[in-house]
Amino acid sequence: MTPSEVQTGVRLADHTTLAVGGPAWGFAEVTEPEQAAALAAWAQGEGRPVLVLGGGSNLLVADAGFAGLVLRASRVGGAPAFGPDGEVRAGAGVPWDHLVAETVGRGLAGVEALSGIPGDVGAAPIQNIGAYGQEVAEVLEAVEVVELATGATAVLDKPACGFGYRHSVFKAEARGRYLVTQVRLRLRPGGAPEVRYPELARAVGPAPTVAxxxxxVLQIRASKSMVLDPADPNHRSAGSFFMNPVVPADVAAEVAARAAARGLPSPPRYPAADGQVKLSAAWLIERAGFTKGFGAGRAGLSTRHCLALVNRGGATAQDILTLAREVRAGVRAAFGVTLWPEPVFVGFEAEVAELLE
Ligand SMILES: Cc1cc2nc3c(=O)[nH]c(=O)nc-3n(C[C@H](O)[C@H](O)[C@H](O)COP(=O)(O)OP(=O)(O)OC[C@H]3O[C@@H](n4cnc5c(N)ncnc54)[C@H](O)[C@@H]3O)c2cc1C
Incomplete structure (x- = not known):
């Protein structure tokens, strides 16, 4: 028998910031880890997959929907708790930016550049959220989880989370295995804020406070439609749709050569792990001819940020995919670099690589 808290026919478009996606087979709001595990066990017994949903700000859900059980975790875990020496614990359901506001209000440094990122605390470790040169992994000490298949709880320390650029074990080998219930951070009481991006440095001047x-950051983000504002015509997005490509040095040199051959300035490049080079996806997209506002249909590029694919109203997941394919193919043709999407794809039958070819 279907548990009483499970709803059917819930449209996932209503629970994602891109506002696309068909219905879920089952949908339940969860508050307790035990309840989540019991529902997951029931769904698995029915032969159905389980998806944990936060704020839906990093998802592309198929038009056919998701043929499994969605567990909405936005009420899991408690309010932020502050211990000595910058220790912070926050429940999965706390809106990420509420947590940042509270830490900044207490003069704690370490997440100030991550202001304004939509979504819940529980999702922050999943792709190791980052902005303006800061990443949550830098200050994260541990993640508390419940394993959905067994109901067992565990505390995963930072090495166990396998963080990388927009990456963690939760996106790889442990994908779908856990519901994050709480995140533990270690911030710097009274510490100096981190200003690693020239654009931010220009905006704040010398020796700024975390506040x-x-x-x-909030102002810069708002000017690029990178905060959620229903009054903004660009608001239906998943933020940056493509990750910045991290490539070997010889590939970066080839990109620079292609740019020079096109009469373009040198592409921005940043040092990455293992001697690799991080390129700017926004620069590549724009210089490949996909400028802000590109696209004539229901899906297009944001008029304020060419890295955001936007549902202009009435777009489908197919529309978003068609646009993503066009942009990706154009960048590859111009610079020989293949972009990889940042949002999590849900409910599609084919693999992401196949969907984007
Ligand atoms: C306007 C805009 C700007 C953005 N800017 C940035 C940015 O600057 N930097 C950045 O990194 N991201 C950015 N994003 C992407 C997004 O906000 C983040 O990835 C955010 O962490 C997603 O949170 P969510 O709660 O909405 O997760 P969802 O979209 O609901 O889910 C994302 C993934 O996390 C999993 N998940 C969610 N909650 C849990 C949980 N409790 N336990 C286990 N798994 C869970 C889901 O299963 C899914 O795999 C932006 C998005 C938008 C719309």
Missing amino acids: QVREA
């Missing part, structure tokens, strides 16, 4: 950095 000033937060304000500047």
Whole structure:
């Protein structure tokens, strides 16, 4: 028998910031880890997959929907708790930016550049959220989880989370295995804020406070439609749709050569792990001819940020995919670099690589 808290026919378009996606086979709001595990066991007994949903700000859900059980975790875990020496614990359901606001209000440094990122605390470790040169992994000490298949709880320390650029074990070998219930951070009481991006440095001037950095980040993000604002025509997005490509040095040199051959300035490049080079996806997209506002249909590029694919109203997941394919193919043809999407794809029958070819 279907548990009483499971709803059917819930449209996932209503629970994602891109506002696309068909119905879920089952949908339940969960509050307790035990309840989540019991529902997951029931779904698995019915032969159905399980998806944990936070704020839906990093998802592309298929038009056919998701043929499994969605567990919405936005009420899991408690309010932020503050211990000595910058220790912070926050439940999965706390909106990420509420947590940042509270830490900044207490003069704690370490997440100020991550101001304004939509979504819940529980999702922050999943792709190791980052912005303006800061990543949550830098200050994360541990993640508390419940294993959905067994109901067992565990505390995963930072090495166990396998963080990388927009990456963690939760996106790889442990994908779908856990529901994150709480995140533990270690911030710097009274610490100086981190200003690693020239654009941010220009906005705040010398020796800013964490509060000033937060304000500047929020303003810059708003100017690029990178905060959720229903009044903004670009608001239906998943933020940056493509990750910045991390490539070997010889590939970066080839990109620079292609740019020069096209009469373009040198592409921005940043050092990455293992001697690799991080390129700017936004630069590549724009210089490949996909400028802000590109696209004539229901899906297009944001008029304020060419890295955001936007549902202009009435778009389908197919529309988003068609646009993503066009942009990706154009960048590959111009610079020989293949972009990889940042959002998690849900409910599609084919693999992501196949969907984007
Ligand atoms: C306007 C805009 C700007 C953005 N800017 C940034 C940015 O600057 N930097 C950045 O990194 N991201 C950015 N994002 C992407 C997004 O906000 C983040 O990835 C965020 O962490 C997603 O949170 P969510 O709660 O919405 O997760 P969802 O979209 O609901 O889920 C994302 C993934 O996390 C999993 N998940 C969610 N909650 C849990 C949980 N409790 N336990 C286990 N798994 C869970 C889901 O299963 C899914 O795999 C932006 C998005 C938008 C719309």
